[in-house]
Amino acid sequence: MxxxxxxxxxxxxxxxxxxxxxxxxxxxxxxxxxGIFKILKQxxxxxxxxxxxxxxxxxxxxxxxCRHFNTCSGCHFLHTDYSNELKIKTQTFARMLRDIPHLDxxxxxxxxxxxxxxxxxxxxxxxxxxxxxxxxxxxxxxxxCLIMQPQLKQVFDDFLSQWQQQRRRLxxxxxGHVELYFKNNEIKINWxxxxxxxxxxxxxxxxxxxxxxxxxxQYGEIEGGLLELFGGEGxxxxxxxxxxxxxxxxxxxxxxxxxxxDLFKExxxxxxxxxVTDDFGCVFIDPPRSGFKGLSKWIEHYRPKNLLYMxxxxxxxxxxxxxxxxxxEVSDIWLIDFFPSTFHFESIIVMQQKS
Ligand SMILES: C[S@@+](CC[C@H](N)C(=O)[O-])C[C@H]1O[C@@H](n2cnc3c(N)ncnc32)[C@H](O)[C@@H]1O
Numbered sequence: 001m002x003x004x005x006x007x008x009x010x011x012x013x014x015x016x017x018x019x020x021x022x023x024x025x026x027x028x029x030x031x032x033x034x035g036i037f038k039i040l041k042q043x044x045x046x047x048x049x050x051x052x053x054x055x056x057x058x059x060x061x062x063x064x065x066c067r068h069f070n071t072c073s074g075c076h077f078l079h080t081d082y083s084n085e086l087k088i089k090t091q092t093f094a095r096m097l098r099d100i101p102h103l104d105x106x107x108x109x110x111x112x113x114x115x116x117x118x119x120x121x122x123x124x125x126x127x128x129x130x131x132x133x134x135x136x137x138x139x140x141x142x143x144x145c146l147i148m149q150p151q152l153k154q155v156f157d158d159f160l161s162q163w164q165q166q167r168r169r170l171x172x173x174x175x176g177h178v179e180l181y182f183k184n185n186e187i188k189i190n191w192x193x194x195x196x197x198x199x200x201x202x203x204x205x206x207x208x209x210x211x212x213x214x215x216x217x218q219y220g221e222i223e224g225g226l227l228e229l230f231g232g233e234g235x236x237x238x239x240x241x242x243x244x245x246x247x248x249x250x251x252x253x254x255x256x257x258x259x260x261x262d263l264f265k266e267x268x269x270x271x272x273x274x275x276v277t278d279d280f281g282c283v284f285i286d287p288p289r290s291g292f293k294g295l296s297k298w299i300e301h302y303r304p305k306n307l308l309y310m311x312x313x314x315x316x317x318x319x320x321x322x323x324x325x326x327x328x329e330v331s332d333i334w335l336i337d338f339f340p341s342t343f344h345f346e347s348i349i350v351m352q353q354k355s
Contacts, residue, residue, distance in 0.1 A: 013076030013343030030058035073134040075341040102330045113340045114146040116204045119181040152182040212239045224281020282306040291316025296323040307351040314347045
């Protein structure tokens with residue numbers, strides 16, 4: 001058993017402290033808290049611990065609403081209230097943005113801190129089914145998880161109650177994962193397929209509507225054509241007026257304003273220019289966590305007046321915009337709290353071409 005004194009919270013929601021040249025990460029702690037922890041993993045001066053006992057509690061600590069919180073690694077902030085969670089995330093984002101000239105970070109909070117997710121991924125191993133834990137990869141049962149929106153929770157409850165019978169009938173392997181997804185009053189169950197197989201949609205529908213409103217307030221009418229890279233079905237521009245819009249994505253059904261293209265291909269821009277000859281006054285981009293290193297190439301080619309970059313990984317987002325900061329300035333930065341109770345958040349960076 002070792003003792004800790006937490007200094008700050010890192011981007012993964014873990015309490016951090018340093019001792020004798022080693023750095024320690026202990027989830028579910030808060031700044032200035034003291035206590036005892038158990039070592040889970042230790043390598044080259046980095047140690048991951050598990051909270052055993054608190055000897056000094058933060059005044060910001062509350063009793064977690066979910067009974068699984070202490071054992072499950074799915075949520076990270078239920079030991080403090082929502083305003084403190086938002087404060088921690090904003091501080092994290094501000095640290096990441098330190099090299100980017102910008103105004104204050106604006107925050108779009110979620111109305112629901114729990115009961116919001118419309119999609120979950122469960123892992124199973126023979127009779128056991130639940131969430132996979134981050135450090136150990138163990139599966140733990142979470143029958144009273146509070147993260148799902150009500151209709152999905154109902155499906156989840158029914159699914160669990162039939163699990164033993166279902167498991168015996170299934171042709172799927174004895175180990176794997178299954179995704180439960182609720183959209184447009186329909187439930188989908190995907191066995192052993194990649195995340196969001198069949199087309200990506202945002203997991204927090206009520207907040208997604210607010211994001212569409214935020215983008216509407218920012219742009220209203222788009223002049224000069226809109227290019228939406230990693231656009232799915234055009235979710236971000238759903239409420240906008242535009243003369244012409246082209247959405248580019250790997251998985252959409254190609255039609256008049258959707259182009260099916262692997263944007264990570266070296267020659268993606270060349271292929272796109274052969275298919276679409278328009279100019280664009282506005283570019284939206286919303287890539288996966290890995291970001292889009294090709295951004296500057298596309299921006300140099302189209303030179304749009306306006307650029308909006310939404311991301312679920314601010315680190316890759318910030319790296320991607322650095323090469324265009326000479327010709328584009330940041331006018332707004334938003335932290336979108338799409339995944340309350342967890343360390344994840346989305347960010348929107350709004351940019352304009354410098355005159
Ligand atoms: C974060 S989602 C955003 C989708 C959309 N903006 C929305 O809000 O629903 C990222 C999108 O990138 C697409 N994508 C992933 N890899 C891609 C690739 N190599 N080329 C093009 N699109 C890709 C996914 O299909 C997904 O629709």
